[in-house]
Structure formats: C-alpha cells, structure tokens
Amino acid sequence: MARRKPEFQTLDLSTWPTVAWTVFDAAERESIRARTTAIEQYACGATIKEIEQSTGVNRRQLYRLLERALTAHPDGRLYGFRALILHARVGDYVRLSPVKLSGERGSRGAVGALSQLLERFPSLAAWLQLQIKQHRVALIEIRAGGELRTRLQGLQGLHAGFLQQCRQCGLVAADYPFNTASHAIRSLSARLKRELLSGFGTAARAAGATHLKGMPRSDDVAAPAATRPYQVVEFDGHRLDVRLKVVMPDPLGFTHEFEIERVWLLVIIDVCTRAVLGHHLVLAREYSRYDVIKAIEAALEPHQARSFTIRELGYGPMDGYPSQRMPELAYVTWEHIKLDNAKANLATETLAALCEFVGGQVAAGPKHSPNERPYIERFFGTIATRLSSRLPGYTGGHPRDLRRALSDPKGNLRLFVSFDELEELVEYSIASYNGTPHTGLNNVSPLEAMESFVRG
Structure with a gap:
C-alpha cells in the first residue's frame, strides 16, 4: 500500500518506548490498546480500511497518532507508544495571539507570553543563557513545611537586568512584561529553573559543582576515534x-x-x-x-x-x-x-x-x-x-x-x-x-x- 510520508514506510516498533499499563483503569487501557493495535497493523502493511474496521481508529486519527509517536521526547528517544495516551502532550505550548491581560491586577491571560517574547527578541534569550553560563543565578535547596524545595539565588538582580535588556529592545510600559503586576518575575523564575534543571551537568553546576567527570560534551565536535597514525x-x-x-x-x-x-x-x-x-x-x-x-x-x-x-x-x-x-x-x-x-x-x-x-x-x-x-x-x-x-x-x-x-x-x-x-x-x-x-x-x-x- 502507498504511504503518504517516507518516515511512515519503515516503522521499527521494537525501538518504541511502551507504556505502564498498570497505572490506567480498564477503560483507558482499552482505548490505548486499540490505538496500539492500529499502529501495529499499519506497520505490518494492513490497509486503512482494515484498520478502521478492526480497531475503530479512522484514517485521520491514525496519521495523527503516527506523527505524535515519531516526535522526539526530551529523554532523547521517540515518544513511541507513550504518545497514544489520551491527553498526553508531545509539544510545548506556543502562544500565537498577542498578550491581552485581564483581571484586577493584570495577572491573567499571559500564558506563554514570556516564551513569545523570547522568540520575538532572540537577544533576550541569548542574554539569559549567558547569565546562566556565568552563574549569575544558583539553585539552592530549602526545607519548608517538611518538604525539600528549590529556590533561585540571585533572581532579583537578574530580573532587574532582564527589565533593562527589555528597555534596550524598545519595549515600553504598555508592553509585556512591564504591563504586569510583578513584571513577569514568576514567569522568569520558572523559565530559569527549567533551563537549569534541563540537564544533569547544568543542574549540578547551578547547585555549586565545579568538577564533573564523565559528562557528554555538546559544546564542540569531538575528535574521531584514531584508526591510523597521525590521525x-x-x-x-x-x-x-x-x-x-x-x-x-x-x-x-x-x-x-x-x-x-x-x-x-x-x-x-x-x-x-x-x-x-x-x-x-x-x-x-x-x-x-x-x-x-x-x-x-x-x-x-x-x-x-x-x-x-x-x-x-x-x-x-x-x-x-x-x-x-x-x-x-x-x-x-x-x-x-x-x-x-x-x-x-x-x-x-x-x-x-x-x-x-x-x-x-x-x-x-x-x-x-x-x-x-x-x-x-x-x-x-x-x-x-x-x-x-x-x-x-x-x-x-x-x-x-x-x-x-x-x-x-x-x-x-x-x-x-x-x-x-x-x-x-x-x-x-x-x-x-x-x-x-x-x-x-x-x-x-x-x-x-x-x-x-x-x-x-
């Protein structure tokens, strides 16, 4: 049968991560099993009509599930069968509409506004990455109410510098983040924590580690394995x-x-x-x-x-x-x-x-x-x-x-x-x-x- 996309022609389901069946109830397991069966039949070469009749998954839903399953997961693998879980999110939220705040203090309606701002001004995103690299902020652990939590040290100073960078980009008082009550300090804190905890090396350095052994390098291209002299x-x-x-x-x-x-x-x-x-x-x-x-x-x-x-x-x-x-x-x-x-x-x-x-x-x-x-x-x-x-x-x-x-x-x-x-x-x-x-x-x-x- 003809395939619409080249990536759908050779599916290796043996490399796909599976789901933990025991955490779902009977109805959810039945729904996931039907979608899994549809993917398996598609990989074996069954026709769309046969898949629709045996599993109840229609053509449009099948191709959508395939695209979701082939999306890269943050752990470095494909989402695989994990993408077949109902309401599972395989992509980050991307804001498209302009920021229109509501509420008494202008604290509502700003979901995804900081990410949208950093996409509009790449210099701001680069500045934040530089501050993280220069250890302007650090992660510290505090115990509150018997629970261990993380807190950013140096957030106030970095937030002031971030607002100064926003002014240099031409943003005025009517623009985000100046039109919010806290000038987006909570969104900035969440963004910094996510960046600091995105990898073990970054998180360890943010917590004060100076020497890390055995960490994979991503800053440059490593030399190849030597197979001959003078290589x-x-x-x-x-x-x-x-x-x-x-x-x-x-x-x-x-x-x-x-x-x-x-x-x-x-x-x-x-x-x-x-x-x-x-x-x-x-x-x-x-x-x-x-x-x-x-x-x-x-x-x-x-x-x-x-x-x-x-x-x-x-x-x-x-x-x-x-x-x-x-x-x-x-x-x-x-x-x-x-x-x-x-x-x-x-x-x-x-x-x-x-x-x-x-x-x-x-x-x-x-x-x-x-x-x-x-x-x-x-x-x-x-x-x-x-x-x-x-x-x-x-x-x-x-x-x-x-x-x-x-x-x-x-x-x-x-x-x-x-x-x-x-x-x-x-x-x-x-x-x-x-x-x-x-x-x-x-x-x-x-x-x-x-x-x-x-x-x-």
Whole structure:
C-alpha cells in the first residue's frame, strides 16, 4: 500500500518506548490498546480500511497518532507508544495571539507570553543563557513545611537586568512584561529553573559543582576515534616533581649554583600507536605559548640522536623516536590534536601554528577533565613512576610521601640533578618508552606499531 510520508514506510516498533499499563483503569487501557493495535497493523502493511474496521481508529486519527509517536521526547528517544495516551502532550505550548491581560491586577491571560517574547527578541534569550553560563543565578535547596524545595539565588538582580535588556529592545510600559503586576518575575523564575534543571551537568553546576567527570560534551565536535597514525594526537604539559640545580657562570669565570623547583615537560603523543612524537622541557612557573610552539616543532622536525654524557645511558636497539627510526615521518602533520583549555594552548600564536601552519583541527577539552586525554595522562603517570620518583630531590605527590623523605638531599646542591642531566634522562626515558612493549597494543611497542602502519 502507498504511504503518504517516507518516515511512515519503515516503522521499527521494537525501538518504541511502551507504556505502564498498570497505572490506567480498564477503560483507558482499552482505548490505548486499540490505538496500539492500529499502529501495529499499519506497520505490518494492513490497509486503512482494515484498520478502521478492526480497531475503530479512522484514517485521520491514525496519521495523527503516527506523527505524535515519531516526535522526539526530551529523554532523547521517540515518544513511541507513550504518545497514544489520551491527553498526553508531545509539544510545548506556543502562544500565537498577542498578550491581552485581564483581571484586577493584570495577572491573567499571559500564558506563554514570556516564551513569545523570547522568540520575538532572540537577544533576550541569548542574554539569559549567558547569565546562566556565568552563574549569575544558583539553585539552592530549602526545607519548608517538611518538604525539600528549590529556590533561585540571585533572581532579583537578574530580573532587574532582564527589565533593562527589555528597555534596550524598545519595549515600553504598555508592553509585556512591564504591563504586569510583578513584571513577569514568576514567569522568569520558572523559565530559569527549567533551563537549569534541563540537564544533569547544568543542574549540578547551578547547585555549586565545579568538577564533573564523565559528562557528554555538546559544546564542540569531538575528535574521531584514531584508526591510523597521525590521525589524532594529544598534547599536554606535566610538571615534573623534582628539584633542579642550575649552574650559571658569571663574567669572571666563577660558577654559581642555585635551585629551581618548577620544571614542565610538554609532550605530543600519537593516540593510535601511543608513540611520543616530540617533547620540550620548560624552566618556568608556567609554560607559555612559545613553549607550546617549540613542542610542536619538536614533534614535526626529524629527531636528532643525542650524545649522552651520563654513563650507561644510550639508545637501545628498539628505542628512539618515530622520525628518528623512520626518516619518512619527518614533517608529517596530524589531522586532529586534543588539548586542554590552558591559556598558552589557546593563544592566538598557538592556534595560528596549529590551524594555519600544521593544518589540523583543534579539539580543546573542558577544564579539570584529564579523562578527555587519557593516553597522555597515562604516559605522564609512567614518567612519574620510572623517572621523577627515582631522582634525588623528588618532591612527592603529597607532603607525607615517603619517597620524598627518602630522596631528600638535605640541602646539598651537589646531589641535585642538573638541567643538562635531566634533559638526557628525559630523552632516555621517552626513547625507552617508545621501544617498550605496551599492554594497550597487545604487547607491541609504540615504534613497532608505527612501523607496521607506515611500512606494512
């Protein structure tokens, strides 16, 4: 039989949410069952005449029920069989007529007026969303009469600002919301509560939460799953928990030693093969945009083998960097790079280098969300275990860390690691990591995985 609409031609009723039959009485269950049977017969290919004769649902009512059932529910699914319930509302109320208030204080006849106002002036809706994002209002819980209720904190100030925005849009005293007794403060409060409680993340932040783990992101497009080298890379900075000795010569030829307690390791790692492409060490309280660019250069340029001055340090037969072992990988660029929202990462010069020079897409993850970049965070954990915690001057993960007390040089600067020595140790550690079998790669080393993809 011919179908009027394409979406009615392939109905998968197995994915439709069902109804709770036990909450309805016998008459309501019979009505819902007749509509359900009509939909099922329609999906099986029965004719409209057969459906009308067996269920009593006419053609017009059947198509209306189908349209309602295929409407998206706020929970992300279709309404499905839930739309067959009598008086079930599948869409929000939309006011079409102008606002004409009635009642002694002008408090009647304004249903849907605020939504209509926000549709007329999108700038007002955008302003409200900005206030919510900037936490101008917050949800607090109060107990009244033995019941737990929610209340908006900061509503009065936001309402005053909302009225000011309405005046800037050209609304006068005869227009809504100025022609109401309370200037629509109750409607504004209901709207804000609905927006704040529309999702778990928004509601949690409105209640004071600062860190949310495992929340789905909707602010930008996430990087795709990595199925080949250089498709997705991750960048981050890690503060090494060590105290360094820096030796500076003066013009007279004397050397001066002093201690520095802040060292940053910037790394770019390939997600598919877990291989570290390049790194850069920074001696500063915080790394800058120029340090990020140097790390990008280190990942792109062919890696030069280093001459080690520390005895028993050197490249193993399977160690090194991808561009060092495979010269064809020199200056190979990536497609997507994942990083956090640090100021140095999102600086104009950094984004210009990433987007214009390299030509890849930048996926900046939310703050305090290391799970967005799990591979580089796991690598930093490996560096902390194999390198930082074994050096004299290790500061430890917390003040009571036993390893901190064991590696304390007791103020003797001669026992501190110098910067040149740290560069060699980091070079050796990363080269060894790239050549060590990785459990996430079925005990294949990152360099072996890279070579398998590149050379076959």
